[in-house]
Amino acid sequence: MQIDWFTFGAQIVNFLILIGLLKRFLYGPILAAMDAREERISSRLADAREKREAAQAEKEKYQSLQANLEEARTQALAEAEQEAQARRQELLQEAREEVAHLEREWREALERERESFLRELSERAVAETIAVARRALRDLADADLEEQAVEVFLERLRTLTDEERAALTEALRSTDHGAVVHSAFALSEAHQAQIREHLDEQLGGRSDIAFDTDAEVGFGVELRVGERKVAWSLDSYLDDLKARVRERLDAELRKGAADVTDETVGPPESTNEK
Numbered sequence: 001m002q003i004d005w006f007t008f009g010a011q012i013v014n015f016l017i018l019i020g021l022l023k024r025f026l027y028g029p030i031l032a033a034m035d036a037r038e039e040r041i042s043s044r045l046a047d048a049r050e051k052r053e054a055a056q057a058e059k060e061k062y063q064s065l066q067a068n069l070e071e072a073r074t075q076a077l078a079e080a081e082q083e084a085q086a087r088r089q090e091l092l093q094e095a096r097e098e099v100a101h102l103e104r105e106w107r108e109a110l111e112r113e114r115e116s117f118l119r120e121l122s123e124r125a126v127a128e129t130i131a132v133a134r135r136a137l138r139d140l141a142d143a144d145l146e147e148q149a150v151e152v153f154l155e156r157l158r159t160l161t162d163e164e165r166a167a168l169t170e171a172l173r174s175t176d177h178g179a180v181v182h183s184a185f186a187l188s189e190a191h192q193a194q195i196r197e198h199l200d201e202q203l204g205g206r207s208d209i210a211f212d213t214d215a216e217v218g219f220g221v222e223l224r225v226g227e228r229k230v231a232w233s234l235d236s237y238l239d240d241l242k243a244r245v246r247e248r249l250d251a252e253l254r255k256g257a258a259d260v261t262d263e264t265v266g267p268p269e270s271t272n273e274k
Contacts, residue, residue: 122249127242150191153221156230157198164230169203171226178208182222186213199223 160168172179181187181195196209222231 119249123246146185149185149220150187150194153231154194154198157195157202157223160202160230165202168225168228168230171228172203175226177226178210179223179225180210180212182212182214182224184214184220187211187221195221195223 179199181192187195192209192211195211199209220231222229
């Protein structure tokens with residue numbers, strides 16, 4: 001069998017032309033369309049991936065913001081609760097201090113009232129006691145008791161200090177009325193002579209002396225020269241007793257006030273209340 005090389009060559013040529021035509025008018029557009037479609041799909045996929053990534057980023061950003069907001073809310077609530085608790089404790093402390101202050105003022109006022117009442121009551125009792133003692137001694141006074149009173153007064157004159165003697169001498173020189181001896185009872189001439197003798201001895205010369213009976217002196221004898229005075233009387237003892245009683249009373253009242261203060265000022269109360 002012989003091969004028709006011309007026909008074979010023509011068929012080859014026709015085939016190549018067909019291939020070229022197919023490639024030029026069929027495969028080319030199809031491949032280009034497929035490439036374009038693939039490119040569009042890739043582009044859409046890339047765009048979808050970017051959008052998904054952007055959405056994921058937005059989601060994460062939102063979640064982070066939400067977490068931050070939740071943390072801030074929790075912190076704000078905690079701070080608000082702490083401030084409210086602190087303010088509550090502050091108000092409770094202020095209330096306690098106000099109550100304590102009012103209680104101290106009440107106790108102090110009560111103590112002042114009690115002190116005033118006790119002082120007035122005690123002074124009245126002392127005054128009444130001394131008044132009764134004065135009246136009783138005056139009622140019971142006799143010649144022997146008066147004699148003893150004069151002797152005590154003379155002893156008082158004999159024991160004058162240098163300062164008292166100088167003061168009496170100066171007062172006697174500067175007065176026009178001389179010396180006056182007051183007594184609650186009438187002095188006998190003998191007693192007056194004794195007193196005049198002791199005064200002349202103490203003051204260094206004869207003195208102008210007058211004698212006067214004065215119930216206000218109390219049971220005793222009193223010498224007055226101008227503003228100077230030398231005296232002995234039962235009233236001086238009673239006044240000394242009154243002063244001692246008042247001093248003792250004041251000490252007891254101060255002690256009572258200190259005890260009330262100690263009771264009022266106690267240890268601070270705990271503020272750990274919930």
